[in-house]
Amino acid sequence: MLVETERLVITDLTKDMCNAFQKNSVDEDNRRFVPDEVFETLEDAHRTIEWLIKSYQYEKGPFLYPVLLKDKTNIGYVQACSIEEGWELGYHIAKEYTGHGYATEAVSTFLPVIMQQLKINIIYGIVLEENIASHKVLEKCNFKLDYIGIGKYQGVDKALRRYILNS
Known part of the structure; x- marks a missing residue:
């Protein structure tokens, strides 16, 4: 995958992205909101990158793509993951880059491409x-609120929201 906007590049994951991948994974927001995607060591990050690169070959993914600034700085990722109901959108922008609209820009650019690639009309944001x-990111990207309540989030009952995009 290679998708570009005026400010961003969304591309395939490569092994040489390990340092940035690991660094972005240990920021405060990632620890808080996606603790199963925190890689404490470069070795953990390297193993995960190898697995994610291999997953591009499989029908059910997950399909994770780094989000880079035009100067090639790795600031986060967007992804589509297979879930029981279909597919779920995931994304993370490293804390030092939040507040600039990068998540909304990356998600709105990624969605049409990944939905076409997966041949789907519906994707969830949980x-x-x-x-x-x-x-706010999901709402700006035309997702509609589908559920508010307690649900499983990374295997634990949590207060969550499920959004749906039906293209």
Whole structure:
């Protein structure tokens, strides 16, 4: 995948992205909102990158793509993951780069491409109730609120919101 906007590049994951991948994974927001995607060591990050690169070959993914600034700085990722109901959108922009609209720009650019690639019309966004910034990103990207309540989030009952995009 290679998709560009005026400010961003969304591309395939490569092994040489390990340092940035690991660094972005340990920031405060990632620890809080996606703790199963925190890689404490470069070795953990390297193993995960190898697995994610291999997953591009499989029908059910997950399909994770780094989000880079035009100067090639790795600032986060967008992804589509297979879930019981279909597919879920995931994304993370490293804390030092938040507040500039990068998540909304990356998600709105990624969605049409990945939905066409997966041949789907529906994708979900599932976020913790306390993750207000992610609510705003999904709403700006035309997701509709589908559910507010308690649900499984990374295997634990949590207050969450489920959004749906039906293209």
